[in-house]
Amino acid sequence: MHRLRLWFLLTLAWVLCGTAGAEPVAGVSSPGGTLTVTVSLNDEGRPGYAIVRRGRPVIAESRLGFLLTDAPKLERNFELTDSSTRSVDETWEQPWGERRYVRNKFNELRVRLREKSALHRRLEIVFRVYDDGVGFRYEFPDQSQLKQVNIADELTEFAVVEPATAWWIPAGEWNRYEYLYNRTPLAEVGQAHTPLTMRSADGLHVAIHEAALVDYSSMWLRRVAGQRLKASLSPSADGARVRRTAPFTTPWRTLQIADSAAGLYMSDLILNLNEPNALGDVSWVRPFKYVGIWWSLHLDTESWASGPKHGATTENAKLYIDFAAENGFRGVLVEGWNKGWDGDWFADGSAFSFTEPYSDFDLAAVAAYARERGVHLVGHHETSGFIAHYEDQLEDALDLYARLGIDSVKTGYVADAGGIKTRGADGAIRYEWHDGQVMSRHHIKVVTEAAKRQIMVNPHEPIKDTGLRRTYPNWVAREGARGMEYNAWGNPPNPPEHEANLVFTRMLGGPMDFTPGVLSLVGRGGQPIQSTIAKQLALYVVIYSPIQMAADLPENYAKYPGPFQFIRDVPVDWADTRVLNGEVGDFVTIARKDHDSEDWYLGSVTDENARRPRITLDFLDPRRSYSAQVYRDGDDADWKTNAHSIVIETRPAKHGDVWELALAPGGGQAIRFVAAAPTQ
Ligand code: NOJ
Ligand code: CA
Numbered sequence: 001m002h003r004l005r006l007w008f009l010l011t012l013a014w015v016l017c018g019t020a021g022a023e024p025v026a027g028v029s030s031p032g033g034t035l036t037v038t039v040s041l042n043d044e045g046r047p048g049y050a051i052v053r054r055g056r057p058v059i060a061e062s063r064l065g066f067l068l069t070d071a072p073k074l075e076r077n078f079e080l081t082d083s084s085t086r087s088v089d090e091t092w093e094q095p096w097g098e099r100r101y102v103r104n105k106f107n108e109l110r111v112r113l114r115e116k117s118a119l120h121r122r123l124e125i126v127f128r129v130y131d132d133g134v135g136f137r138y139e140f141p142d143q144s145q146l147k148q149v150n151i152a153d154e155l156t157e158f159a160v161v162e163p164a165t166a167w168w169i170p171a172g173e174w175n176r177y178e179y180l181y182n183r184t185p186l187a188e189v190g191q192a193h194t195p196l197t198m199r200s201a202d203g204l205h206v207a208i209h210e211a212a213l214v215d216y217s218s219m220w221l222r223r224v225a226g227q228r229l230k231a232s233l234s235p236s237a238d239g240a241r242v243r244r245t246a247p248f249t250t251p252w253r254t255l256q257i258a259d260s261a262a263g264l265y266m267s268d269l270i271l272n273l274n275e276p277n278a279l280g281d282v283s284w285v286r287p288f289k290y291v292g293i294w295w296s297l298h299l300d301t302e303s304w305a306s307g308p309k310h311g312a313t314t315e316n317a318k319l320y321i322d323f324a325a326e327n328g329f330r331g332v333l334v335e336g337w338n339k340g341w342d343g344d345w346f347a348d349g350s351a352f353s354f355t356e357p358y359s360d361f362d363l364a365a366v367a368a369y370a371r372e373r374g375v376h377l378v379g380h381h382e383t384s385g386f387i388a389h390y391e392d393q394l395e396d397a398l399d400l401y402a403r404l405g406i407d408s409v410k411t412g413y414v415a416d417a418g419g420i421k422t423r424g425a426d427g428a429i430r431y432e433w434h435d436g437q438v439m440s441r442h443h444i445k446v447v448t449e450a451a452k453r454q455i456m457v458n459p460h461e462p463i464k465d466t467g468l469r470r471t472y473p474n475w476v477a478r479e480g481a482r483g484m485e486y487n488a489w490g491n492p493p494n495p496p497e498h499e500a501n502l503v504f505t506r507m508l509g510g511p512m513d514f515t516p517g518v519l520s521l522v523g524r525g526g527q528p529i530q531s532t533i534a535k536q537l538a539l540y541v542v543i544y545s546p547i548q549m550a551a552d553l554p555e556n557y558a559k560y561p562g563p564f565q566f567i568r569d570v571p572v573d574w575a576d577t578r579v580l581n582g583e584v585g586d587f588v589t590i591a592r593k594d595h596d597s598e599d600w601y602l603g604s605v606t607d608e609n610a611r612r613p614r615i616t617l618d619f620l621d622p623r624r625s626y627s628a629q630v631y632r633d634g635d636d637a638d639w640k641t642n643a644h645s646i647v648i649e650t651r652p653a654k655h656g657d658v659w660e661l662a663l664a665p666g667g668g669q670a671i672r673f674v675a676a677a678p679t680q
Contacts, residue, residue, distance in 0.1 A: 021042050021043050022040040022041065022042035022043075022046075022048055022061055023040055023041060023042075024038045024039070024040050025039055025040060025041050025080045025083070025111070026038075026039045026080065026083040026109055026111050027039060027109065028085050028107050028108070028109035028127060028129050029107065029129065030106070030107060030129045030130055030131045031087065031089070031105050031106065031107055031130075031131060032131040034053060034054060034131040034132075035051060035052070035053050035058075035129055035130070035131065035133075035134060035257065036051070036052045036053075036129075037049055037050070037051055037109065037127050037129050037134055037136075038050050038051075038052070039083075039109070039111050039125070039127070040061060041078060041079070041080065044076050044077070045076050045077040045078045045079060045115075045116060046063065046065070046075055046076050046078070047063075047064045047065065047075075047078055047111075047113060047125070048061040048062055048063055048064060049061070049062055049064060049125075049127070049136065050062065051134055051255065051257075053204070053257055057161045058160070058161055058162070058204070058206065058255075058257060059158055059159055059160060059161065059255070060159040060160075060161050061159065062156070062157040062158055062159045062228075063075070063155050063156070063157040063230075064125060064138075064155065064156055064157075065154075065155040065156075066138075066151055066152075066153070066154055066155060067151070067152040067153045067154075067155065068149070068150055068151060068152055069150040069151070069152045069239055069240045070150050070240075071146065071150075072119070073155075074115075074121060074123060074146075075155055077115050077116045077117045078113040078114065078115055078116070078123070079113065079114060079115075079116050080111060080112070080113060081112045081113065081114045081122075082111075082112045083109060083110060083111045083112065084109075084110050085107060085108060085109050085110075086107075086108050087106070087107050087108070088104060088105065088106055088108065089103075089104070089105040090103075090104050090105075091103050091104070092104060092276065094271075094470075095277070095282050095283075095285060095473045096285065096287050096473070096476075096546045096573045096595075097271075097469075097546070097573075097574065098544050098574050098577040098592070099268075099574060099575065099576045099577050100574075100575045100576070100595065102268045102271060102272065103268070104268070104272040105130065105131075106128045106129055106130045106272070107128075107129050108126060108127065108128050108129070109126070109127045109129070110124060110125075110126045110127075111124065111125050111126075111127075112124050113125070119145050119146075120145060121143065121145045121146045122141050122143055122146075123138060123139075123140065123141075124138070124139040124140075124141060125137070125138055125139070126139060128252075128272075128273065130267075130269055130272070132256060132257065132258055132263065132266075132267040132269060133254060133255055133256040133257050133258075133267055133269040134254070134255045134257070135211055135252035135253065135254045135255075135269060135273045136252065136253055137249050137250045137251060137252045137253065138249065138250045139247070139248075139249045139250075140244070140246040140247060140248050140249070141246060141247055142246050142247040143246060146246060147245060147246055148243070148245055148246075149242075149243070149244050149245070149246055149248070150239075150240035150242075150243050151217075151233065151240055151241055151242040151243075151244075152239075152240060152241065153231075153232060153233055153241060154219065154231040154232075154233055154250075155230070155231070156219075156230070156231040156253055157224075157228060157229065157230045157231070158208055158221070158228070158229045158230075158255070159227065159228045159229075160186060160198065160206070160227040160228070160229065161227070162200035162201070162202075162204065163185070163186070163187070163200060163201065163227070164185070164186040164198040164199055164200045164201075164206070164227065165183060165184070165185060165186065165198060165199050165200075166182075166183070166184055166185070166186040166188075166189050166192075166196060166197070166198040167181050167182070167183050167196070167197045167198070167501060167504070167505050167584050167585060168181065168182050168184075168189055168192035168193070168196045168197075168505075169181055169182065169192065169193050169481075169505075170182075170190060170191060170192060170193070171191050171192055171193040171220035171221070171232075171234075172191050172220060172232075172234075172417070173417065174416050174417055174418075175416070175417060176413075176417045176434045176435070176461055176480075177193060177464065177480045177481055177506070178481065178482045178483075178486070179482070180482065180492075180494075180495065180498065181498075181501040181502075181505060181585065183584075183585055186198050186223075186227045187223070187226055187227055189221070189223045189229070190222075190223065191220055191221070191222045191223075191232065192220065192221045192222075192223075192229075193218075193220060193221075193464065194207075194208055194209040194210060194219060194220075194221060194464070195207045195208065195209040195505050195506065195508040195509055196208050196209075196221055196229075196505075197264065197504050197505050197508070197584055199261070199584065203259060203260065204257070204258075204259065205256075205257070205258050205259070205260060205261055205263065205264050205504075205584075206255055206256065206257050207254075207255070207256040207264050207504075207505075207508050208221060208229070208253075208254065208255055209254045209256070209270065209466070209508060209509060210251045210252060210253055210254055210466050211251060211252040211254050211269070211270045211271075211273035211274055211466050211467050212251050212252055212273060212274045212275065212466055212467065212468065212471070213251045213440055213463065213464070213466040213468070214251065214440060214444065214468070215244065215248075215437065215440055215441055215444075216242050216244070216250060216251050216437055216440055217233040217234045217235075217236065217241045217242050217435070217436045217437045217440070218233070218234040218433075218435035218436070218440070218463060218464060219231045219232070219233060219234075219251070219253065220232045220233070220234060231253070234433045234435045234436045235433060235436065236432060236433070236436045236437060236438065237424075237430040237431055237432055238430070241436065241437065242437050243437070251466060252273040254269055254270060254273065256269050256270075256508065260582075261504050261579075261582045261583055261584050261588070262579035262580070262581060262582050262588075264504055264508060265503060265504060265507065265508065265579045265582075265588075265590075266577075266578075266579055267508075270466065270467040270508065270509065270510070271467045271469075271470050271510075273467065274466075274467040274468060274469075274470040274471050275470070275471045276470065276471065277470065277471060277472075277473055278471045278472065279451050279472060279473060279474065282473045282474065284407070284454040285456055285473050285474050285476065286330070286456075287476070287546035287547060287571075287572040287573040288329075288330035288331050288376075288408075288546075288547055288572060289328075289329045289330060289331065289547070289548050289549070289550060289567075289570075289572055290324070290329055290330065290331025290332060290333055290378050290547065290548075290549050290550070291320055291323060291324050291327075291329050291331070291332055291333070291549065291550050291551075291554070292320060292331070292332050292333025292334060292335070292378060292549065293311045293312055293316060293317065293320060293333065293334050293335055293336065294333055294335055294515070294549070294551065295488065295518065295551050295552055295553055296311055296553060297311055297335055297336065298485050298488035298489060298523075298524070299488055299523065299524050300489075300524055302316075303336065303341075304335060304336030304341040304345070304382075305336070305341045305342045305343075305345075306341070306342055306358050306359075306360070307342075310336065310358065310360060311335070311336055312334045312335065312336040312337040312358065312360075312361050313360045313361060314360065314361055314362045314365060314366055317332065317334050317337075317361070317366045317369075317377075318366065318369055319554070320332045320334075320554065321366070321369055321370045321373055321375050322373070323554040323557075324373075324375045325373040325374060325375050327550075327557075327564075327568050328568055329375070329550060330374075330375065330376055331375070331376055331377070331378045331408065331547070332370060332375055332376070332377055332378060333377075333378040333380060333410060333549070334361075334366070334377060334378075334380060335380045335382070335410075336358075336380075337357050337358065337361045337363060337380065338352065338353055338354060338355075338356060338357055338358070338380075339351070339352070339353040339356045339357070339358060340352030340353055341382075345382070345384055345414075346384060346414055346415075347384070348384060348386070349382075349383055349384025349385060349386030349389060349390075349415070349421070350386055350389055352381075352382065352383065352384070352386075352389065352390075353393070354381050354390070354393045354394075354396070354397035354400075355393065355396050355397055355400050363404065364404060367404035367405060367406060368404075371405055376405065376406065376407055376408070377404070377405075377406045378406070378408050378409070378410060379401045379406045379408065379409035379410065379455075380409065380410050380411075380412070381397060381409055381410070381411045381412065382411075382412040382414060383411065383412060383413055384412075384413075384414050384415055385413045385414065385415025385419050385420045385421060385434075385461070386415075386421045387413075387420060387421065387422050387438075387439075387442050388421060388422050388423040388429070389421075391442070391445070394445075394446065394449055395449060398449055398450055398452075398453050398455060399453065401453070401455060402453035402454070402455065406455070407454060407455050407456060408455060408456035408457070408458065408476070408547070409450065409455055409456070409457055409458070410458045410459075410460065410513070411446065411457065411458070411459045411460065412459070412460045412461055413434060413439075413459065413460065413461035413462065414460075414461055415434075415461070417433060417434055418431060418432075418433050419431060420432040420433065420434055420436075420438065420439060422438055422442075434461060434462070434463060435463045435464060439463050440463055443459060443462065443463055443475075444468075444472070446459075447468075447472045447474060447475045448472070450474060451472065451474045454474075455474065456474045456475075456476045456547070457474060457475050457476065458476055458477045458478060458513050458547060459478045459479070460478070460479040460513070461479060461480075462478040462479060462480050463480075464480055464509055465478055465480060465506075465509035465510035465511070465512075466509060466510075467509070467510055469510055469511070476511065476545075476546050476547050477510075477511040477512060477513040477545040477546065477547050478510075478511070478512065478513060479512065479513050479514075480506065480509070480512065481502055481506040481512060481514075482494055482498065483512070483513065483514045483515055484514060484515040484516060484518060484551050485515070487518065487523045487527075487529045487530075487531075488523040488524050489523065489524050490523075493523060493527060493529065493530060494529075494530065495530055495607075495608070496530045496531065496606070496607045496608040496639060496665070496666040497585045497586070497607035497608065499514075499535075499539060499542060499543060499588075499605050500582070500583075500584070500585050500586055500587055500588050500605060500606070500607055501584065501585045502514075502543060503542060503543070503582065503588045503590075504582070504584040504585075504588070505584070507543065507544065511544050511545040511546060511547075512543055512544070512545055513545055513547060513549070514539065514543045514545065515549040515551040516536055516539035516540055516543060516548070516549070516551060517536055517537075517539070517540070517548075517549065517550045517551050517552055517567050518536060518551050518552045518556075519533055519536055519552050519556055519557065519559075519560045519563055519564065520552055520553070520556040520559070521533060521536070521643045521644065528639070528640075528643070529639075529643075530608075530639050530666050531639055531643065531666050531667075531668070532633050532637045532638070532639050532643050532644075532645070532646070532664050532666055532667040532668060533560065533563055533643060533644050533645075533646050534563070534631050534632055534633045534637070534646050534664075534667055534668050534669055534670060535605050535606075535633075535639075535666065535667050535668030536563075536668075537563055537566045537567065537570075537603075537631050537668070537670035538603035538604055538605050538668035538669055538670045539603065539605065539668070540566070540567065540570040540601075540603065540670070541570065541590055541591075541592055541601050541602060541603025541670060542588060542590050542603040542604075542605050542668075544574075544577075545572070546572050546573055547572065548570075548572050550567050560644075562646070562648045563631060563646060563648070566629075566631050566670050566672065569629075569672055570601055570670075570672070571594045571595060571596065571597075571599075571601070573594075573595040573596070574592040574593060574594065574595055575593045575594065575595045576592065576593040576619075577590065577591070577592045577593075578590070578591045578592075578619050580602075580613075580615045580616075580619075581613050581615065585607065586606070586607055586609070586611075587604070587605065587606040587607065587609075587611050587613060587663065588604070588605060589602065589603070589604035589613055589615055589661065590602070590603055590604075591619045593619070597675070598621065598624065598675035599672060599673055599674055599675050600619060600620060600626070600672075600673040600675075601670070601671065601672055601673070602615075602669070602670065602671040602673070603668065603669070603670050603671075604661050604663060604668055604669045604670075605663070605667075605668040606663040606664075606665075606666070606667055606668065607666075608639075608665050608666060609665060610638075610662075610663060610664055610665050610667070611661075611663045612660050612661065612662055612663070613660070613661050613663070614658060614659070614660050614661075615658070615659055615660075615661060616656065616657070616658050617653055617654065617655060617656060617657045617658075617659065617673075618655060618656060620653065620654060620655040620656075620673060621655065621675065621678070622654075622655040622656070623678040623679060624654075624655075624675045624676055624677070624678050624679070625652065625653075625654050625676045625679070626652070626653040626654065626673040626674060626675055626676065627650055627651075627652060627653070627673075627674045627676070628650065628651050628652070628653040628671050628672070628673050628674075629648070629650055629671065629672040629674065630647070630648070630649050630650070630651060630669070630671050631646060631647075631648050631669065631670040631671070632646065632647050632649075632661070632662060632669045633645065633646065633647075633662060633663060633664035633667040633668070633669065634646055634647050634664075635647075635662075637664035637667055638664050638665045638666065638667075639664070639665055639666025639667065640665065640666070643666070645664075653673055
């Protein structure tokens with residue numbers, strides 16, 4: 001950019017942020033000029049940054065820096081030694097995802113800082129500025145004055161300017177991420193996980209998160225005053241929350257910024273800030289749908305533990321395999337197949353064997369039975385958070401799966417937050433958090449060991465998703481929020497607004513193994529699920545994952561052959577994605593184009609309120625006509641009184657048509673647009 005213009009923009013941005021005592025020292029605008037980031041040093045030499053969007057301040061001057069456990073903090077007395085900018089505009093292809101091609105277009109600013117005091121330590125900060133958001137990270141250069149970096153906490157702040165409403169879940173609490181979303185004024189947030197999503201009165205949406213969380217501790221957000229949020233790194237039993245050796249980089253701190261909720265979800269910022277695929281040929285990573293011995297366990301009609309209720313028997317697994325083969329599902333998950341579930345498995349995990357099946361489950365025979373029918377078992381490793389015990393067996397466990405042709409594994413870390421068990425150098429047990437540096441390393445270890453054996457990984461009770469699927473495409477999904485299981489035994493179960501919350505919060509991080517499709521609409525003991533049957537179908541489009549479970553029991557699918565057809569048809573890999581409308585926690589409509597055909601699919605879900613969103617079918621190809629297979633709430637549908645009321649009908653559709661979607665309370669709609677050959 002022309003230097004004079006840049007300087008004018010920076011000064012303007014700075015004046016708008018109304019910052020006293022600090023001087024702008026560098027800055028950069030996004031390629032389309034929408035966002036401008038300014039970096040400053042105040043009279044104590046303390047670095048800060050601010051963000052302006054189209055002339056309007058979004059983030060006021062906010063602090064940057066670190067507290068260290070064994071050295072003076074890295075925060076004051078800095079001078080700018082140098083800054084530089086560069087621009088990138090490239091398009092890359094995803095092996096699987098919400099869209100095939102991703103545009104990565106940004107302007108980058110690198111500032112190099114050095115302490116004026118005796119230590120002369122150096123710190124670099126890199127900002128990547130997109131039209132739909134900003135990512136910045138710290139880089140610790142190689143230097144003898146700060147070789148071993150032991151971080152007590154990060155001082156990064158986000159001082160949000162406009163009063164805003166926030167959607168958030170608590171961090172540092174007993175659960176990991178499985179909370180219902182709070183909707184409060186931003187000024188009432190306590191300590192929150194990211195993504196934290198907010199909206200100001202005039203409709204500006206901002207989501208704070210992070211990208212590429214590698215060998216580092218997760219960033220929580222703690223409100224320190226007014227609307228000022230501060231990074232707080234997930235703790236460690238070790239004192240220092242992060243231990244690294246320079247040179248290294250921190251994860252990216254990210255702000256997605258858009259005019260609408262839809263705009264937040266459409267942003268590819270998180271993926272773009274991750275490193276490209278590190279695994280080489282990943283053609284063996286295949287999106288798939290699966291069924292499994294699972295919902296019955298959560299209903300408590302069968303058990304993980306051995307005994308008369310044991311679900312994972314050879315016979316039962318074969319029934320699921322037959323069902324999968326008949327209906328075109330690639331995968332069959334079998335939970336409770338291995339020794340260790342008897343007694344209080346929640347509390348311990350030391351009894352788990354990841355190689356020995358229970359005596360009523362012939363693993364080799366079941367795997368062979370599946371293979372003969374073109375079905376793949378989905379492996380299961382529940383660790384109860386005892387990762388030292390799991391890591392002892394990891395290679396043997398994955399070797400066993402590889403030998404049997406089991407090419408995906410669902411892992412699990414059921415333990416209260418802070419209850420991950422690892423071993424210290426002295427061999428004694430240490431208790432860690434699910435999202436600390438130890439777990440960031442553990443997950444990458446599992447994912448890379450699995451990749452060596454061409455196995456896909458889907459952790460439950462995971463560390464949060466920061467887009468690492470780009471670097472490790474076999475890391476296909478994870479849980480990390482309240483999923484369907486809460487509708488079996490949750491008190492309370494998921495409310496109707498839950499999924500419209502997830503799309504604009506948790507889902508900004510990446511795919512979720514939510515496990516939709518419970519068409520029976522009842523949990524344990526007959527507790528109603530707060531959804532219509534049409535909404536269960538819509539979730540396959542709305543809650544993205546390259547692996548999707550059809551979570552209900554086969555006998556329940558037999559009762560609903562009409563709606564079940566959509567679950568059989570819906571793809572799990574997409575060429576394109578469009579969010580047509582939506583408001584956080586209220587409703588959302590998403591259209592996605594099949595990766596392997598010209599068909600489009602649409603899902604729309606609402607909260608407890610009936611709605612009639614209007615949509616324009618401008619995503620359809622104007623050269624084709626379509627036959628739309630519509631699965632909509634019946635006129636009398638309501639999750640409370642008539643949850644199974646559904647109309648399944650076929651109607652013609654073409655580019656530009658305007659439709660009104662009638663959504664019942666707790667309802668939804670799913671549509672398959674089947675494309676005809678193009679007209680010349
Ligand atoms: C919690 C997981 O989310 C669930 O899917 C699984 O069935 C249990 N843990 C047991 O591993
Ligand atoms: Ca869970």
